[in-house]
Amino acid sequence: MFQQAQSQSSEQPNQNLAMSVAKFGGTSVADFPAMLRCAHIIKNDTRNRLVVVSASAGVTNHLVRLSQANISLEEQNQIIAAIRVIQLNITQHLTSSVEQALNTEIDNLLDQLATLALNQSQQHSVKQSDAILAFGEQLSSRIFAQVLQSIDVNGAYFNVQQVMKTNSLYGKAVVDVEQLALACNQLLVPKLSQQVLVTQGFIGEDGLGETTTLGRGGSDYSAALLAEALNAQNLAIWTDVVGIFTTDPRITEQARAIKEISFGEAAEMATFGAKILHPATLIPAMRRNIPVFVGSSKEPEKGGTQIKQKVASNPTYRSIALRREQTLVTVKSPAMLHASGFLAQVFGILAKHELSVDLITTSEISVALTFDNPSDSTQSLLTSTVVQELEQLCEVSVEHGLSLVAVIGNGLDSAKGIGQSIFQTINDTNIRLICHGASANNLCFLVDEQDANHVVEKLHSALFV
Structure with missing residues (x-):
């Protein structure tokens, strides 16, 4: 039975593994310098054991276009070529042997993507859209695992679909949180004590073995669900801004960063438009009372916003x-x-x-x-x-x-x-x-x-x- 986000998993995760889950957004894994900064964040705190990544910036937009109906073969090829350029611009900075192996993996994935795109243009379906959209995270997670290894972090790729089981509501799938907790204990916990695992946000797999997605912004939510399943001590959401602001700083220069905020306030902000967090992200964290940190992967030294159950002040606004x-x-x-x-x-x-x-x-x-x-x-x-x-x-x-x-x-x-x-x-x-x-x-x-x-x-x- 699939559990809605508000339900409480009865499965108690491993209590002995002191760890943090780190999630990096698209701009944080956009290119090699960005990935390298993120890799050093992981290396500098040994509590970071599980890394959840979004697709590299720009890739998801290409995939959204590719998932639509009536796309010509020429445009499909152009989009896939553009995705390849984004990813190979990162792999070229790795050693030649790693680059060659990664590029082979990337080309194999893009061949699969091309086949899906061709089928989608001929017979459009939401199920095929999910399969197409999932490629961004599959590509970035493989690459980031190798970037970690390049700075002597024992990082490895992990396919989240082994544990993130959902129903078949394509486009906004519901995760079975009890099955997730069981699978994480069986498949993730034994490995996390030995190495840092890099996995994907946003995607899952239904009972038929088909790829599903959790909806727009689902990478944050994936990270929170995994943190809950693992009973992590902390969840860090790394993005391109220094925490949560009093409003969108693009609207007014007077916006200022918030040092700490309660779960309730942050949930309202996320629900009503603050794009720094997916609306459902905080629900799993609140169930296990897991503090959530939001900071900038570009400037980690500047700190960020702590989201927790109790805060020192509760202002009216x-x-x-x-x-x-x-x-x-x-x-x-x-x-x-x-x-x-x-x-x-x-x-x-x-x-x-x-x-x-x-x-x-x-x-x-x-x-x-x-x-x-x-x-x-x-x-x-x-x-x-x-x-x-x-x-x-x-x-x-x-x-x-x-x-x-x-x-x-x-x-x-x-x-x-x-x-x-x-x-x-x-x-x-x-x-x-x-x-x-x-x-x-x-x-x-x-x-x-x-x-x-x-x-x-x-x-x-x-x-x-």
Whole structure:
């Protein structure tokens, strides 16, 4: 039986192996200098035993394009050649014998990729998309294991699909956490005391032996699941920024790094747009109370952000998160008035299509729902089929071009003057939807995409400076 992310594994991992799990994002393994910096991070702390890597920067974008329908053979060949260049630009810095062996492995994998891409262009499927998208991590993990060896770290490649078993919900597979814990004890723990293992984020394998993916940003989540299964003492997420900031520093130069933050606050930030963490990443860490560190692989000496259960201070305002490309769906029907069961029908349709609602507000005869519907997804989440089924129940309107702004903090459901502090600051902006009171850690609202940066900048200046 597959366990949802919120379930608790009954299998107790090995308690004697003191270790940390380190995860490196795409920019951290983008080229040889970046990989070498990461290798030294691993070497400098002997607690680092398991390394989880994303695909090298740029590779996933190529694979997303390759996984789409109606790609010409010429474009397929161009994309695969571009991926090969990215990877061989790294392997050329290794010794000639290692380079030659690695290049042979890379070419074999790219031959398999070419076959999948050709099949995908002829008969598109989500299952084949997952198989295609998995190649990025398979390539980078093999290379990084050799980079570790080049600086005298006993590193070895490990295929995460041996332990990361999932259901067959391609594109957003659910991991069987109990099976993961069992498999990690059997296959990983005996090896980790002897060597550093390098494995893949984002991917798994279903009961049919088919490749699955955990969804966008799933590499962080993979690392957290592995840390939980191994009962690790720490999980380090290495990226290209020095920790978590009070808001996106690309929006305002006044954004500042946060030294420590609670699990609850960080989870809200991740859920509502802070791209430094995948929304589900903290769930496994919270279940085992595993501290999570977020830092820059480019500047490890500058430290980063510690995420843990208890922190020294709990300010009213901790950060502002922004999530773009939101879709607002409003369903309206007089049948809602003094009637029971209408909402159950609406959510029944959404559940059938595996759709998750982020925010919801209701009135007498209408309900407004928000969905995350990013343009770089391999499949549209809110399809015309979903809308048509909803239209059989009620009047439906769909709005795109919106952004979700989330003010993150503590006691926001009960602190006095919250609404005044926030909304008077941005009284020149049209607010499309407000969601407040369900959580002590956030107040959320929708604005037009064109107003989003302006809103975040003004709020940050008012609340944090």
